[in-house]
Amino acid sequence: MANRKASGGDTTPAGNLDEARLHGVIGYQIAQASIATLGVFHRLVGEPLGLRPVEFTILVLIKENPGGTAARLARALAVTAPNIKLWLERLEGRMLIRREASASDRRTQHIHVTEEGRQIAESATQRLIEGERLAFSHLSNGERAILIELLHKVARKRDETS
Amino acid sequence: MANRKASGGDTTPAGNLDEARLHGVIGYQIAQASIATLGVFHRLVGEPLGLRPVEFTILVLIKENPGGTAARLARALAVTAPNIKLWLERLEGRMLIRREASASDRRTQHIHVTEEGRQIAESATQRLIEGERLAFSHLSNGERAILIELLHKVARKRDETS
DNA sequence: TATTGTTATACTCTATAACTATA
């Protein structure tokens, strides 16, 4: 931290290293920003609730899409089928979700959250929203809303191209 | 793949209160958006140039901060010391960077890019900027600029809290 | 006493291929 600039200086997220044209690469800025958001997640959800980012996302998506299938989750999160199966097994082992055989298609299972899973999912989401609001309080409410909408637009693109 | 808007597709059920709440989690939107940007990276840089995201970032940061040390890179990218050492060894093995012993501090090494490393770093950056402009053409130039600045603000936060 | 770089090691996560049973 020897050469840290004073307040108002042009410090960069990457440990005060110069970024130059890298600054204009969206993917790079997203990766750098994710270091901050993952820090918030780990502190407020990962550590206290024992949830990894993937587990949290899967749990919430199941809660919001009750009766969905594993294959649909895998596509939504861009993970492989064996991968999603492992995470579902862990969540099921912790009694946070349950899987029911489908009546119409005997290949698939309909996934739901348990009551405990619902509570943890809602608690985690609430912690994240409040935690991010506090950690990123140097962004106004409007800026956070704009950021989310623009990120949403970027994320939407992958469905159309890939 | 799934490009459905309604009719029981991958859209979340309407009237679900918590769907809006997950929508407001910055870290979630960042993770979703990174799937799209990583796709662009893999197609335009990872595949043709044989560079992983970490390798690209390390290479560019070295190019723009010549003479830096491994420890500084590790802090900048939030990776551990043994980890950065492995990536530096691979880049050095490909003759993209070189390490020189320091005269003042005999513990450290000053890292520079080779001529080939410089060319690849610049080519990769150029490909990414143009590729993202094309892939995310549904965002205006202004929107992309705003997105980058807001991500920059989020990323900058991690230095102050952690 | 703290820091840089390194080694050794184990663990987590992920991807691929192959299999089954359904459709």
Added chain:
DNA sequence: TATAGTTATAGAGTATAACAATA
């Protein structure tokens, strides 16, 4: 023929602990 879920396995990536050299 295609899809959902599963199994087995190998590989990639990452973290931790311990160490030596230097500040």
